[in-house]
Amino acid sequence: MSHAPSTTNTTCTTRRREASYTASHLWVTRQCTTLSRARENVAAALAGGLAERGWVVVSGGAYGIDGAAHRGALAARGATVAVLACGVDRPYPRGHAALIGRIAEQGLVVGELPPGDHPTPSRFILRNRVIAALTRGTVVVEAAHRSGSLSTARAAQRLGRFTMGVPGPVTSALSAGVHELLRGEAALVTDAAEVVELVGDIGELAPVRRGPVLPRDLLDPPVRAVLAALPGDRAAPAGEIALGARTTRDEAIARLYELRALGYVERHGDGWKLTRQAVMSVRTGRDPR
Numbered sequence: 064m065s066h067a068p069s070t071t072n073t074t075c076t077t078r079r080r081e082a083s084y085t086a087s088h089l090w091v092t093r094q095c096t097t098l099s100r101a102r103e104n105v106a107a108a109l110a111g112g113l114a115e116r117g118w119v120v121v122s123g124g125a126y127g128i129d130g131a132a133h134r135g136a137l138a139a140r141g142a143t144v145a146v147l148a149c150g151v152d153r154p155y156p157r158g159h160a161a162l163i164g165r166i167a168e169q170g171l172v173v174g175e176l177p178p179g180d181h182p183t184p185s186r187f188i189l190r191n192r193v194i195a196a197l198t199r200g201t202v203v204v205e206a207a208h209r210s211g212s213l214s215t216a217r218a219a220q221r222l223g224r225f226t227m228g229v230p231g232p233v234t235s236a237l238s239a240g241v242h243e244l245l246r247g248e249a250a251l252v253t254d255a256a257e258v259v260e261l262v263g264d265i266g267e268l269a270p271v272r273r274g275p276v277l278p279r280d281l282l283d284p285p286v287r288a289v290l291a292a293l294p295g296d297r298a299a300p301a302g303e304i305a306l307g308a309r310t311t312r313d314e315a316i317a318r319l320y321e322l323r324a325l326g327y328v329e330r331h332g333d334g335w336k337l338t339r340q341a342v343m344s345v346r347t348g349r350d351p352r
Contacts, residue, residue, distance in 0.1 A: 103127060106131040106205075108254070110136040111255075112255025113255045117141075120143040124172075126158065133145060144166070146197070147172065147176075148174070150180040150181075152178040191218060195215050195219040200226065200227060201226050202228065202252060203227070205237050228252070229241065230253075256270060285310065289319060290328075
């Protein structure tokens with residue numbers, strides 16, 4: 064693929080939004096790895112989510128993540144723009160002639176070169192600055208250290224646009240460029256809502272992410288403190304538990320009886336121990352009863 068999926072307002076002034084993501088260089092997308100396919104799914108989901116929110120997705124029309132971004136926007140019945148590194152009468156790559164035709168019907172195909180001009184390596188890099196200029200922000204989905212995506216992101220930064228990156232495995236060379244951007248001025252994003260939070264209007268906030276509510280989360284704080292003070296591998300006397308929970312012995316005993324009724328602890332002589340079910344509930348999040 065090559066360079067950048069973005070969302071922008073280039074089709075007409077009635078289009079509401081702009082955002083963007085950049086994909087990776089052409090040679091990267093020709094590697095049919097499992098990771099690359101996964102990143103294409105990420106790009107398609109981002110583009111679809113942005114299109115559903117009224118944003119226009121701009122990309123380079125190339126193989127891999129570019130194509131995935133265009134298809135994601137088209138599947139969501141949104142508008143998308145392909146910025147070509149050649150004349151608009153010569154769809155490139157040729158394998159995307161049908162896709163670029165669909166983009167022309169549902170969005171816009173643009174290029175700064177006159178009709179008839181062929182793409183060259185240098186023109187892809189020049190094309191990237193156009194993508195950056197058309198958009199309010201650039202999202203890098205996949206990029207090696209040497210990648211056309213990075214040229215788009217840096218052009219966006221020079222223009223004062225938002226730059227964002229989707230993190231990947233630290234062992235993957237195809238994520239190294241993204242992580243380099245994230246160590247700098249780029250913001251980390253994982254979905255369309257987080258992109259819109261940055262490039263959208265005031266108040267368009269991504270939802271707060273929280274883990275599942277576990278049964279122990281519903282316990283009163285003093286009871287949770289006593290539960291947390293219980294050793295995981297042995298019985299403990301009430302005095303030791305009270306010390307760990309920073310409460311009195313009598314208070315700890317009262318809370319331990321509450322926990323026994325709920326199935327969290329059991330008596331062992333003069334001591335108290337977590338039940339097997341309670342230990343499993345910590346691992347699975349299920350009620351110990």
